[in-house]
Amino acid sequence: MRAWLALGLALALAIVIAAAAGHEWATPGDLLGALAGDNDLRSRLLFEWRIPRVLAAGLVGALLGLGGTIFQGVFRNPLAEPYLLGSAGGAALGATVALLVPLAAPQSLALPLLAFAGAWGATVLVIGISRVSGAVDAAGLLLAGVAVAAILGALRSFVMLALSDETVSLQIVLSWVLGGVQTPTWSLLGLLALMSAACLGLCLMLAGRLDVLGLGETMAGAFGLDVRRFIAAAVLAGSVVVAVAVAFGGLVAFVGLAAPHIARWLVGPLHRPLVPASALVGAIIVVLADAIARAALPPAEIPLGLVTAIAGGPFFILLLARRLRT
């Protein structure tokens, strides 16, 4: 109970700090004024720009935490995360195509759909490579993920260079690839919130069976789980979550890795508490990282993906070292 209280308070505090942070810092009074509907320019800027962005960052972070938890649970590997396993790279390729190739479908529909197709395709490819090569352990999966992510990165660069004839569209794709939450309208934020709630529900539905899968495939089978079908369904669900996160936040590295780890320290390894806890931790991380991205070097903005990579890279190295030692 104490862990949940701490997580809730930490998220509330992170949101307040992030809403205050920026090129020009806002006071608590400014924030209250903006929320109360004051009509001055400062309040409107806060209400229309900064607050929706902070909330969107929180939702993207929650989705990344959920995605990381599902992937770590499915692969039973604490080093698995959407970014490392190629699914985020796949989503990025799909989204790049949606941004640069003129398609019949509107971009608002094509982008999440192609991001999902890319995320799912890349994950299935990584699983396929590791199974065919017989390297189904942590190292094998990571190597397959790294290889697939490299190929997808190259393909994405090729698509960017080949199809972008305007500097502006190239810049849009590049800033998106480097990770960053765009300020959404309140209606778009509502849509993102709905999609995030649906993703949370989906992950909670999988949680009990992820615990059974964690007993090993033989025991999971003996406990009545259709292991192959469940893994396929969970990878699909994880890809949906990653696709929504990537569609709204670009490529944000390491949150999917770090959030479940921190959540495990707080609530233990069972997935039923871990799923919502990872979402909360992911939200806290991205809300704060986005605040740093906006406020560290004003008036310039550091891409969010760079902030999380700089902070998350050493975290990953630490985990890898601990794992190799054990």
Place this chain on the structure above:
Amino acid sequence: MTGLAAEKLVVTRGAATLIDDVSLAIAGSGSIAVIGPNGAGKSTLLKVLAGLDAPTSGRVLLGGRDLASLPRPERARTIGYLPQSFEPHWDLAVGELVRLGAERAERLPQEAIARATTAFELGGLERRRWSTLSGGERARVLLATVLVVDPPVLLADEPAASLDIRHRLEVIQALARPGADRLSIVVVHDLDLAFGFFDRIVVVDRGRIVADAPAGELIENPLLDSVFAVRFERLKTADGWSLRASLS
């Protein structure tokens, strides 16, 4: 009464035949040891009987019903399976593991969990993580996790192999508990334990059942020597038989 029967089971992997035309009929309770040399097909047979591996041909009947058509949750409640080795991927606590086992049954009362915890002397260990447990504690946790739903059939694949003698005896005793209203089929490597604790012995060699008899009858059968390719000296002890093997 949950009898288990195998009808003309065949399991092939590529060109290899792992189980070759095995038929078996077992009543609803009692303890059976499955013995045989390495690679004889004991573990494969057990997994097929548990419904974890599908046979290439033939079928397994549980209480007269085809195991393949039994809903998975019902199979999980009816057949408890103890694997040769068990290592959860996450460092779960003892209480969490037993509760996961209990979830195989719908709405299992809390007393059943408490009963399993007490029966396997896990009181006070509920919060201990798997990584901190000794080999003996781990074996007891696994037994409690599998047996908490009190499955009428228990299939165990040499679960005590890596334990010291005291813990091995405790585990085998729990599996072959005389008078238990349960059918226990256990793959056992230690022949003294097999003949000392189990009612009936099934001998598997090269994918076939070559002997199936009460322990007291089989002990003197020279087939044992040929199956294991050793010479057994049979020693009568106060509470049964002991086998001493030498290379013939």
